[in-house]
Amino acid sequence: MSRERARRRAHRANAGGTSPVLPLLANPYAPIEILSADQVEAIHEASLRILEDLGMDIWSDEALDILAAAGAEVDRPGRHVRLDRGLVTEAIAKAPAEFTLHARNPARNVRMGGNFINFGLVGGPAHATDLDRGRRPGTYADACDLIRLAQALDVLHIIGGAPVAPIDLPVATRHLDTAYAVITLTDRVWHASALGRQRVEDAVAMLAIARGLDREAVTESPGLVAVVNANSPLRYDGAMLDGAIAVVRAGQGLIVTPFTLAGAMSPVTIAGALAQQNAEALAGIALAQIVRPGAPVVYGGFTSNVDMKSGAPAFGTPEYAKAVLAGGQLARRYRLPYRSSNVNACNVVDAQAAYESEMSLWATVMGHCNYVLHAAGWLEGGLTASFEKMVVDAEMLRMMAAFLKPLEVSEETLAFDAMREVGPGGHFFGAAHTLARYETAFYSPLLSDWRNFETWEEAGAQTATMRANGIWKAMLAAYQPPPIDPGIDEALKDYVARRKREGGIGEAA
């Protein structure tokens, strides 16, 4: 489907009043700027000084070779690298400001950069939870159900590889199963695990099969992304970097995200945490651009703070919101797409989960984040994926999508004639102007209950979380997988079977 047809389809979906989601969602508002231009420069300068004077531990031989060849000061026995500012700034300048990620359904392609916003499914939790079954270790069945929900909710542009870790599957081959699940249960752009080269190679091979392309064609048209995290402070682990290099060589999108929890893995001051975040992100992005100039990369921010009473990580805090906005300014300074997250530290889907998520979500949107990862389903600081939170988050995302639709001011919408028709003290329910527009005038909720108290009480007095439970079960019951060519499906199955016979990633797992 062409982009134009996709737009028309989205317009028709909007016209129904139920789905405010566009395949391409763009932010019409100017970003909130929390830093002055001087402050942005001060953080930039501090991070270059960190890379020059303190340097980073780089625990990948291949990365050390690459950086040494590029002129970095490499201490091989110490696996430590100092990067001078010229090397860093020249390298990051080669990154594209914007790129397209290609889904197997072209109507689901996403643009990364500019003022586009893409929402992504939660990725990585060890536990799954819902009101019926409680909190338990994640399984492949849970992962598949969360992936199905992500497809059905129709507000998530990108699907994480595994919304919950399928711990019932062997570590050496579970990436094959989850890639197969994401490819066949959705038609979206998805995530590969960057933990080691082989997982990336498998993901890229399966991406090529899914899109009916050869390896070279897939390298030229990225269709997946992978996250590389710094092991903050100032360290990149070996498998992570090896995986990141493989992602870049394969032409796929690399998201470089330090995890700078202020007070623990970074300084207790937000400015210091941002300087460290920026240093670590620039180092990873520079490496990518040295490996393959012009490689599609995303500047990732994940600065939050700990609770200084207990050391527990906190998310969706005022400090988090500030760091998200500042991170956007840093990313824009380098003309790089920007990734952040919809987070909370709550143990249950309640008012706290919602207000912490909204603090995050508003900051990501108004910080002109291009990719909001963990946008739906994240609970408990990312330790748990929640089925009910999926629905609560989807409602918040749909509301945000509706909020981003520009307000139309025209002779018709100013409605002078309707006011004349109705007159003082009248009402607009029956006005011609209302009747022509009422079906599509307003956002129509997925979850919110606006019935009066008595009606709501008679119907069982359900909280939003209880209603969310009913909604996800109904959606799973009605779920239909997106169509896939049977030959492609067969080839994917063959690939997975062969690689399982070969032992997957083997002992290295």
Added chain:
Amino acid sequence: MSRERARRRAHRANAGGTSPVLPLLANPYAPIEILSADQVEAIHEASLRILEDLGMDIWSDEALDILAAAGAEVDRPGRHVRLDRGLVTEAIAKAPAEFTLHARNPARNVRMGGNFINFGLVGGPAHATDLDRGRRPGTYADACDLIRLAQALDVLHIIGGAPVAPIDLPVATRHLDTAYAVITLTDRVWHASALGRQRVEDAVAMLAIARGLDREAVTESPGLVAVVNANSPLRYDGAMLDGAIAVVRAGQGLIVTPFTLAGAMSPVTIAGALAQQNAEALAGIALAQIVRPGAPVVYGGFTSNVDMKSGAPAFGTPEYAKAVLAGGQLARRYRLPYRSSNVNACNVVDAQAAYESEMSLWATVMGHCNYVLHAAGWLEGGLTASFEKMVVDAEMLRMMAAFLKPLEVSEETLAFDAMREVGPGGHFFGAAHTLARYETAFYSPLLSDWRNFETWEEAGAQTATMRANGIWKAMLAAYQPPPIDPGIDEALKDYVARRKREGGIGEAA
């Protein structure tokens, strides 16, 4: 206490890490602008056309006299007025851009205008609710407890007259009881009811007693506000306008707030609803400025939408957020202080209540609202005041207050030496830089629970709403009224007793 001392006190309070609230809370960020300059002008022009060509019903003889004398085209038998644009724009230009409201404790004075933000207690619901006693008609005891909580939570700058209607008290005199409660249980700026002249006169008399001033002095230093609502579309009721005129004559703050629910009391399009809101607000503000040029007034916005399936009002919607932002642009076009609200349409304190409130709250803050009314306690579209929602809202307001504290970027906060000290792979818990700052580095929550799942579960697995229940009860148990001069207290009691003997506002109630 001087403003400077108040600032220092607030700084010390912040330094404790528990209260992020400043007596004067200011917004360091540029507002979100949803309308282009041309769109602002189009709405402005449309509203002037409404007032010129359609006019408004004005159901107050006194207001009709005043407007006729000022040159408006008055249809006396029809109680209808057309206002030409010259009259309107000249009158509103006389309003001050900023003014001070004086509390009986000068440390609690508030600035209305500029980039100051003030939060106000919920006002007006008919019902009270909490987890122990459920939903019931409001009483004076409930009103007093909510007022005590507002004082204790220390994040509300302004107290509504009655956070819940005390329906156990006679209508003719209950305004005297609530004014006495607000004056003695808090030390803040408060609301009078503008429903009829006599209620305003009583409030102003009690304000003068409370502050030890004569009537003239109180007229020159406003210490209360009152809201006048249009009976939208395009009508002002008699008692409301008579009360508004009394507020203005007494030199107190008048908040002019049309209630333009798109699709019901205003056009189904947000632009049309805004044009009507603007017309109604300008008419009320113009009347105030004709009565007393330079009178302190606030531009009120309350444009939301109905659920077009049921006709039920919806709050905290994407449309509401857009209208709040646009309303701020209109208020700033006229250099007027701006009032909006923290709203939701939820029947219970759950995730929906929180996400609808956050949609509202972010829009009020980023729309540079100067007065966020109903900032704490509002539930169920304003029909119910909730004790648990008071605490949930207070947490959201405190988080927002912390978010508004500027991010400090300096050599010290950039923390290069701390990163050198800790080095790659280390942690910052024990760093000197951390130890010097950890107590005050981050927002410290009132309600949010950041314990890990196991600890939280063992402690009873309480939701935020359940914890809020414990918090408000503990706060009420520990509540201490702010000191008041016994002579003033006696004089207030005498005034209330005398006015009760006189029958309060009498049969007119």
